[in-house]
Amino acid sequence: MQKVAEHKGCGTSGGSGKASCGTGAGENDLPQEIWDKVKNHPCYSEEAHHHYARMHVAVAPACNIQCNYCNRKYDCANESRPGVVSEKLTPEQAAKKVLAVASTIPQMTVLGIAGPGDPLANPEKTFKTFELIAKTAPDIKLCVSTNGLTLPDHVERLSQYNIDHVTITINMVDPEVGAKIYPWVYYNKKRYTGIEAAKILTDRQLQGLEMLTERGILSKINSVMIPGINDQHLVEVNKAVKSRGAFLHNIMPLISAPEHGTVFGLTGQRGPTAQELKALQDSCEGEMNMMRHCRQCRADAVGLLGEDRSAEFTTDKIEAMEVTYDLESRKAYQEAVEKERQAVVAARQEELQTLAGAHSDIKMLIAVATKGSGKVNEHFGHATEFQIYELSTEGAKFVGHRRVDLYCQGGYGEEDALATVIRAINDCHAVFVAKIGGCPKNDLKAAGIDPVDQYANQFIEQSAIAYFKEYLDKVSSGEIEHVVKGDAEIRQGALIAA
Amino acid sequence: MAYTIVEDNCTGCCACEPECPNQAISEAKGGLFVIDPALCTECIGHHDEPQCVAVCPIEETCIIDLNYPRYEAA
16 A cells, blocks of 8 residues: 655755655755745745746846857847847846836745846846845845856855855756857856867856855756757756755756757757656656746746736836835735645645555646646636646646747647647646637547546646546546557747736 | 947847956947947957957957958067
């Protein structure tokens, strides 16, 4: 008999972590001091991202390395990738924007600087912004995302500004691999190329990571999965960063459409499929916590992950806004959010009891249409993305999301939209929705995906477990036969405004 | 003796501005950057290579301005 809902505790950062936590990380999965730091951070805690919001301010346009998956030159109106922003801000404009957003969206708890270039290649702008925000909005957590080249030079200053979260993008620890990803780096007033450049980069990244760990600053590692170049190698990267104290690893799929004009886009380098990405994430999971809910947001994203509101906060609009920053009402709002969040956890725990004693090797994926609050509450036709859960007798585990919003892909009408959705969730056995029309229902069934609308407005995990239990019963009674599903496609592009 | 920035290529990323040892680079209209030829020394005496060229992420963006004869070191 298998015990259900058992917590397999994760190691402390740098320790021998084994992981059932990752994005589903809960209070009992992480060391208390880390959990306290990340529990309200939407990018670090999968659970928190339903409840709390973050924003990025684009104050750092310059970069000191060139990556083959990045092209900051190209920027069409509908274009949206990490690194693309609609306007650059001065630190003063950024501080005002943060106040305006935090006053409008009380669940906004985190400010990140993530480009469009490298924030630490723009140290004066980045640190000036942090300084202004620490003064005016002291309750907002600050974090920064960097390629790590100049990180060792700035660790001291980062700790002075009380920045307890840093993301480093590390795609390799082997310069031979690195030379295929980075054409050049600019270091000590000189441009380096090839293996020499990659060697400098990896040395500086790992040194920076070690320095952060020494100072107790949390480090998350982002890696871009590039099939045929670093996909196998990322297991090595995972080990290298874990042993140096990184607490979370986020492996993201390469975005490389030809129209993005990146080197990889132009050379036809493909991105991974959904199942390739999941397999790599699963193979690293034994080593440390994996992050799976990253949506590869724009460097000027605002709002909840999956619900971008940046269009409401352009510089023009902010200039016209009356901003009153009310710390007390923000606090009251966040307390209410905390209650709602506890209700989700309680509902999951309750439903898990019903699986107690069940044992089966069957695992399956389901897709869920949700607007947030941890509930099945989105109409199938309105969903711009689906959350993916893996169901087993262990419970329902969040394993990722699939976006189906389509911009800059050209020539798609209503009819193609459904085919796109099916391609994106083709590895799922069911799709949970609040509501769905007759036509898509039949098409989904024909594709072997069960459209489930009976759990409208109920908690996701609770519903998923109930569904799974019923499914197992049907399999054991012979009413249905369990079949393994195929692969799915990852949409090319960053999250865009709804 | 001066470098110049090809307007069509410049993305306004501002990587060059803080690297210029002569403060010859500044932001112009539309967030793009320009080099003041009167201040540019091609980094001679400062660095092995012109810093705007070394740091610019777009090739052929910081180029020799043909209106100014190239500096020739003695």
